[in-house]
Structures are given as C-alpha cells and as structure tokens.
Amino acid sequence: MAQVALNKLVKRYGAYQALHEVDMTVENGEFVVLVGPSGCGKSTLLRTIAGLEEISGGTISIGGRVVNTIRPKERDIAMVFQSYALYPHKTVRKNMSFALKLAGVAQPEIDKAVERAAAILGLEPLLDRKPKQLSGGQRQRVAMGRAIVRNPQVFLFDEPLSNLDAKLRVQMRAEIRELHQRLGATTVYVTHDQIEAMTMADKIVVMRDGHIEQIGHPLELYDRPANRFVAGFIGSPAMNFIEGQVDASGTDRFIASDGTAIPVSARLGILKRSPAVLAIRPEDLSIVEENTPGAFPGMVSVVETTGPETIVIANSCGTRLSVVIKERSRLKLGEKVWLSADVSKLHFFEASKDGRRLAA
C-alpha cells in the first residue's frame, strides 16, 4: 500500500496535449474515482500511473518514490482493463498466477495466493476454464482476481464495469467496494459514470479536457460544485441552469432571461447587475399551488416515472427545468404548473465560459 502523488503531470501526443499540469494525491488506502466525459484524459492519466504511457512533464510518485521512467512491472501496480484483457489461451488459474510466475515466486506460494484470491471472489469452480467459457461478469471477476493475487501497492481500474449489464454493474459496484474495504489497497478507479463515482469513491476527481475541474468527497462535489461543469456533470437528472441576473432594484430576486422572477437570499447583493447563472438541483424544485409566494410559472413538456419518483420537465425561465417529485403525478402535457425553488439550495455561477462558482 502506498500513496500516489502526481505533480504537474503533462502528457502530449504530438501537438495534442492530453493532460495539463495535473496535480493530485491519492492517500494510502484511499479509493479515488476519476470521472469525466469520454475523451477527457482519464485513461491516459491512469496509464501514465501504470507506466504504459511515457509522460511529457511533471512527476509521478508511488509510495514516495518517483517512478517517471520506471517500467510498469517495477511499479508494483495491478490494473484491471475495460476489456478485461484476459489471456485467451490460458485457464483462469494460469491467468491469475502468471504475474507471480514471471516474478519467480515458488509454485506452492503461487498456488496458495491463487486459492486465496479465488476464494475471495468465488472463482474456485472456474479455475480450470478458459476465458471463452466464462460470462461477462465472471471474466470481470477473473480480471480482479488477477490483480489481487499479486497484492500490489496500487490498484488501477479502467472502466471495469462498462461492459456489464445494468444489474450486474450495480452488484459489482458493491463487490469492488467490499473488496477494497477488505484489502485496504490504494485504488484509482476510472469511470465516465457519475453514479459509479458517487457511490464508490472516498474522493472524486472530476476531469475535463485534460484538466482537473474539482477534487473532493462525493457529497462535497454534489453540494458545492466548484463550477458549472462539475455542477452539470454530477447528479442525475442533471442540475438546472437558469441564465439571468440578480435584480438591481434591491428586492431579493433573480430575473431569468425571459423575465421570470425567482426569489433568492438577501446575501446576494454583491452579484447585482452582473449576468450570472442560477443553478438548482431537480429535487430542490417543487410543484406548488398557484398562489404560493415566490412561485413562478412553467408548462409541462415531459413526465417520466421511475416508480419511486416522477421527473417532470417544464418549460420555464427561458429553458427546460427538471423537477423531481416523490409522489405520483397526474400532470398532463402542456398543463400550466407553478414551481418553487428552495432558497437555501441555490447555486450561482459566473456567466462566463469557465462558469466558476460565485460565493453565495
């Protein structure tokens, strides 16, 4: 087990810069999830830690040792690949023991390590099968088994669940967390799925276009996103954004671009007059009676039911707002509704491209 520290890490592919001075620390035993849209550089980052990709600048250290030019096998890491990358002509047992064999470990010890890993993952009945004879979930498990037999300092996962069906994904999510609790190994886990990130991480690193946008505990990111991108990326259904500005006349209102007024807290004086983006999570909006103070109008355009809750999408404030309500709804398309926002749950972002969070 070890700490992983990245310092001003840069990776270029020719003229294209895939990573921009990335700084990040994974503490000993921590489960860190790298999340971001496809193509943002998550895999690249993970592969530089593994040593599969040369870096163009900065440093990577594992357990206090700078490993910039050290080959993968000397970094004491194990990696689980998206395609699992099991050796197709080797049995499960041979797949799992291969690294130890290459390392020159004695056969009885290898057998013990494989048996132990197989017991943890429930792979004993499959040990003599070839990967072709396994289901997707079983292959996934073998890939993890191959990683844990080596008892490495750091586990690296690259979207390990993305080839599984939804139900299995939820189950494996829990299993990987459990495994982490049991082994306590430092882990870097890459996913594009923010729900995976929210449910699994001790710490989430949100990336975009080779930059880190925010690092923090899942709920920290949820409650105080550092910018509009993180706000929109974390949470499902996604955060609502309303463009406009805080009313200049002194009443505590936000005027949306279409003129709709939304009551806000009085502490927002500093924001007056400059364009801004008001953001609110769908569960912090509610559908209310017509004459409720502060309510603003909208028109129902979509109603989706998931069972426990209903998502209503309404045209309002010059945009489409999602509202999550707990009760079942009899709303009809095109019906006029009144919406109310929880004043204590509002977020404000700059209207600029970066969309940084405004103190509020």
Added chain:
Amino acid sequence: MTLRNISPGVWFILPTMLLLAALIVYPMLSTAELSVTDANGAFSGMRNFNVAISAPSTRLILFNTAYYVIGSVVFQLLLGILAGILLNQHFAGRSLVRSLMLIPWVVPGIVAAMTWAWMFHTDYGIINYMLMQVGIISEPIGWLTNPNTVMPALIAVNAWKMFPFVAVMVLAGLQSVPEELYEAVRVDGASFWHEIWHIMLPQLRPVLVSITLLLTIWALDGITIIYSITGGGPANRSMIFPIQIYVQAFEYFEFNRAAALSVLYFLFISVIIVLYMRVFAAQEKD
C-alpha cells in the same frame, strides 16, 4: 425427377463443377488408368508400381522430398515469424522496410532461381567471393555440385522466396491482437520475449496452422526452384518427387511409370494432409 425440382443452387454451381471435372477429375482418372497399363495401352497390373518402388533412386528421392519440404517449411516459418514480429514494432522507416521485404515474394520464381544459381556459382558466384574476401573459407565451395550442400542451398532459396508471405500473414494476425493484452502482460511483468511467447504466438496459432498447410503443399509441388537451378542433380542428390515425375514423363517419355509415380505421390501427400488435419485442425477446436 424433373428439371423443376432440382435445387436452383445446383444450376449455379454446375458450370464450375463441369470445369473442375474436365480439369481435375478427368486427368486424375486418366493418370490412374495410365499407371496400370503399358505403353501399348494393355493392362499391366501393378508392374509400373513395382518398377517405381524397387528403383534404387526412389528411396533417395523420397528422403530428398521430405528433407526439402520440412527444411523449407521450418525456415520459412522461422524467418517469416521473426520478420512479421519485427515489422510490427514501431521504428523509423518501417513502411519502407515492409515494402522491401516483399521483393523475394513478388519476383517471378524462375528469375529468382536463375539469380541464385549465379550467386551460388562455384567460380563466379558472389557468395563464394564474399566468403573468401571475409576469410571464412579459403577455397570456393561447390554449393550446387557438392552433394552435402546442394539441398541446404536450395532450401535457403525456397525459404528466402516464401518467407515474406509468412511475414505478411503474421503481421496481419498481430494487428488483430488487442493492445490491452500487451499492456496486461507488461503490467504483469513480462519482457519482450514473454510477450512473443505468451501473447503473440498463441494468438497467431490459427494463422500459423493454415499457413503451415499451405507452405507444405507449395513445397511438395515446388518444381521451379530445383528444376531450374540443379535439375535434380548432382546424381539425384536434389531430386524430389514432382521433378522425378516430370523427368520420367517428359524427358524419358515413360508416361506409364510417371503415372504410377504420380499415384504414389498423390497417396503420400494425402496421408500427410490427413494426418495434419487430424492433429492441428482438431486441436484448433478446443
């Protein structure tokens, strides 16, 4: 059965089947007939076969054929796999080297054979010249006239001629190996040698099984190189079965004996191919 209830598929393959019958089945039957008759067309039983089998040269020719085929295929595979793996690595000028490598394969066989015959020439050949310049040998070697060097020399030419084909197939096979497998094996601590042994060769197996069969067939009926370089000499030391058949038929005009040899050779090849299919094609399934 009327014409109407014949499956339409039959009509589609009929022209090809007729052509095949004319070009393959008829000559085969006619050869079989020739092999059991004498020069006047009278039935002669197994006599042609007895003569062929008891001829003192037959054992030597059989041995030469096996030597030539095994030697060629082994070196074609070794060189081809090596070249394919090297040309799959990243280095400057790779596409140029890849194209140049194809030259032996695209040069017409007869041209290659004549060129090599000159290069191997005892007195004027560049090979003896270079070896003597460097001081490896002190006097010229009769590559094509010495009974001990003639087969290795011919095998070398055949290996040179066909290894690019193997390399191209290996290269194609390697390109379908997922990158993540190499990465997995690297993370597991493998060296380049391990990558070859544990990833590339197992992944290439199906390709190599088919190639080996093709190379074997081509070596078994590979007349061009030997016939044009040595004609089977010296003293039958490089004589292989297909050339012997040709010589019997078209130089000695012993058509019936040549036909008997053909039938024997046909059986010999069939046995090899059936054994091969049994061993490798069966393993392929699991």
